[in-house]
Amino acid sequence: MKAVVLSADWQPKPDYLPSERELKTRKVMRGSQVWKNPRISLENVADPELKDDEVLLEVKAVGICGSDMHMYESSADGYMIYPSLVKTSNILGHEFSGRIIELGKEVTELAIGDSVAVEEVQWCGVCTSCRRGFLNHCENTEEIGFSINGAMASYIAVKAKYCWKLNDLIDKVGEQEAMLLGAMVEPTGVAYHGMFNRLTTWRPGNHTVIFGAGPIGLATIALAIAAGAAEVIVFDTSKSRRELAKAMGASHVLDPSQVDIDESILALTSGRGADWVVECAGVADKTIQQMNASLAVNASIIDIGMGSKSPVLPTVSYKVKGVQLAGSLGHVGCGTFQNVIRLMAAGRVDMRKMLSDTLPLEDAMKAFKRLERREDAKIILRP
Ligand SMILES: [Zn+2]
Ligand SMILES: [Zn+2]
Numbered sequence: 347m348k349a350v351v352l353s354a355d356w357q358p359k360p361d362y363l364p365s366e367r368e369l370k371t372r373k374v375m376r377g378s379q380v381w382k383n384p385r386i387s388l389e390n391v392a393d394p395e396l397k398d399d400e401v402l403l404e405v406k407a408v409g410i411c412g413s414d415m416h417m418y419e420s421s422a423d424g425y426m427i428y429p430s431l432v433k434t435s436n437i438l439g440h441e442f443s444g445r446i447i448e449l450g451k452e453v454t455e456l457a458i459g460d461s462v463a464v465e466e467v468q469w470c471g472v473c474t475s476c477r478r479g480f481l482n483h484c485e486n487t488e489e490i491g492f493s494i495n496g497a498m499a500s501y502i503a504v505k506a507k508y509c510w511k512l513n514d515l516i517d518k519v520g521e522q523e524a525m526l527l528g529a530m531v532e533p534t535g536v537a538y539h540g541m542f543n544r545l546t547t548w549r550p551g552n553h554t555v556i557f558g559a560g561p562i563g564l565a566t567i568a569l570a571i572a573a574g575a576a577e578v579i580v581f582d583t584s585k586s587r588r589e590l591a592k593a594m595g596a597s598h599v600l601d602p603s604q605v606d607i608d609e610s611i612l613a614l615t616s617g618r619g620a621d622w623v624v625e626c627a628g629v630a631d632k633t634i635q636q637m638n639a640s641l642a643v644n645a646s647i648i649d650i651g652m653g654s655k656s657p658v659l660p661t662v663s664y665k666v667k668g669v670q671l672a673g674s675l676g677h678v679g680c681g682t683f684q685n686v687i688r689l690m691a692a693g694r695v696d697m698r699k700m701l702s703d704t705l706p707l708e709d710a711m712k713a714f715k716r717l718e719r720r721e722d723a724k725i726i727l728r729p
Contacts, residue, residue, distance in 0.1 A: 348729070349391045349499035350710045352417055353435040354381035354426060373493045377417065377432035384426045386418050386438065388710055394495065394503040398452040401506050403444030403462070405729045407529035407704070408497045412560055413652075414438050415717055417492075429654055431493050439498030439727075440466040440491030443512060443528025453506040461516060461524065462509040463531040463687065464497075466490045467678045471507075482539070482676025498710060500729050510683040514691035526704065527690050529726050530565075530697040534686045535677030537565035540624060540650040541573070543680045544672040547646045548622065550574025555611055555620040557581050557634070558627030558651055559591035559599070561724050564700045566624050566650075567594045572694040575622070579614055581607065581633070586721050593699050602632070611640035622646050628653035634671075638663050647671040700724050 356372070358364050362379040374380045396402045416428035417438065426432065446460045456462070468488040469481035476484050488494045495502065510531070515524040542548060554575040556566050559582040570578055571594075580591040581602040588599040598614050611620050619642035625633050628651030635657035641647075647669065664671065677683070689695040702722035705713050707729040717725060 347391060347393050347500035348707060349389055349437045350386055350439065350707070351389045351391065351435050352384065352386050352438050354384040356380065357382040359425070371433065373431060373433040375431055376429055377426045378421075378429045379425070381426040381432060381434060382420070382424050384418055384420055384434070386711065386714060388708065391437070391499070394501055396448055396450055396503050398450040399505050399507070400450045400503045401446045401453055401456055401509060402448035402501060402503050403464075403497075404447050405439075405442055405444045405497045405499060405502055406461070406525035407443050407726050407728055408439040409441035409529045409533065409724055409726045410713055410717060411441055411533065413440075414491070415714070418714055419718070429652070431487075431489055433493045436492070437495040437497075437499050438491050439496035440489065441529050441532040442497035442502075443525045443531075444497070444502065450506070456506050456509060456511070461512040461521070461528065463512060463528040463683060464490065464504050464510070465508040465678045465683060466532055467676045468494070468505065468508060469678055479679065481679040498707065498727060498729070500707075510687060512687060515687055518691045518693070523698070526701065526726055527697060530724065531683055531686050531690070532677060533561045534565040534569070534690075534695065534697055535682045536650065537562050537569055537626070538682050538686050539677045539679075540648040540672075540674035541566060541569050543682065544648055544674045545646050545670060547644070547670065548573060551576050552621040553615045553618065553642070554578045554622045554624070555581070555637075556596075556624045556626060557602075558625070559584070559587040560626065561700055562650060563624075563626035564590060564594050564723060565695075565697060566626055567591055567596050568695045568697065569689075570622070571595045572689060577614060579611060579620070582627070584720065587723070590700060590723050602636075607633070607636040608638060608640040611637070615640075618642055620645055623648070625649045625651045627651045629655070630657040631655045635659060641667055641669050643667045645669045648674050650674045701726060704728055
């Protein structure tokens with residue numbers, strides 16, 4: 347079958363000592379410290395083999411994510427930008443939908459012909475974190491398209507327990523569109539997990555501030571509106587992304603390089619400030635760190651954007667105002683995929699607004715090249 351394969355050279359930086367496990371598996375905990383000269387190619391590879399607890403999917407749609415870009419792109423020193431778990435060589439692709447064409451012997455809850463979206467975080471269910479309910483922090487986690495083969499391919503075999511049916515969505519929008527939306531459940535789930543699972547302080551009527559209008563930020567806008575936000579104020583330095591944020595329903599879009607963050611939030615909220623702040627830009631030192639006077643009493647801050655720098659935060663002020671801050675990672679647990687699919691089926695969240703293009707898998711290289719310019723939001727490949 348055809349597949350988009352990520353390769354790179356094993357060259358650990360002098361101050362990074364790979365563990366025994368990393369040496370053995372080539373699954374590196376900090377990709378940016380080990381992988382040099384990352385590159386992708388469209389290759390002919392063997393079809394996946396089906397295990398008893400797996401289903402075989404014909405991939406119908408697979409999105410290209412910021413993380414895919416960060417695995418493919420290198421910084422000035424030639425090392426991969428992506429800082430977390432990556433194995434090479436590996437098939438990319440973790441935001442996808444597909445149709446089941448074969449069932450493993452032990453699979454009982456799914457049938458041939460079912461269309462599904464699939465969780466990227468392959469939680470084990472037996473480690474202490476999983477048993478405590480924190481599946482996104484699984485101690486034995488594998489990640490589709492990062493540490494194990496992904497879905498930028500004709501077929502993928504996945505464990506049945508990570509699949510969520512798209513039936514409701516197909517009934518509402520038809521199969522073609524449901525498959526596209528299905529490939530956007532994962533990134534929308536990342537936003538949902540931060541918005542509603544990590545803290546339980548959301549209130550309809552919240553003045554909401556969102557930093558970053560990439561796919562996760564755009565999904566956060568859609569979810570905030572669906573959940574009854576009052577003003578939705580979005581900051582992004584890119585003009586095209588600000589336009590997308592507006593199209594998604596943001597009340598105000600601002601360029602943080604041109605305005606004072608605190609002042610503009612206060613001006614737009616009659617001096618009351620932000621109740622709800624979501625970092626989706628991955629530059630907390632330039633976003634959350636710049637907020638103080640504009641945080642309302644009992645404000646909640648959720649940090650989703652994966653960046654390398656830690657912000658210096660006004661924790662004294664957090665205490666005085668009763669501000670809570672939560673980090674958020676992943677998208678599984680608490681029925682997140684189910685609820686995102688329901689929101690899409692009910693028409694409350696329409697992520698098609700952020701779709702820049704759909705292209706055949708054969709055009710993957712072109713699509714990655716085009717995304718280097720950071721002008722598009724989401725491109726979906728159709729194998
Ligand atoms: Zn992603
Ligand atoms: Zn686990």
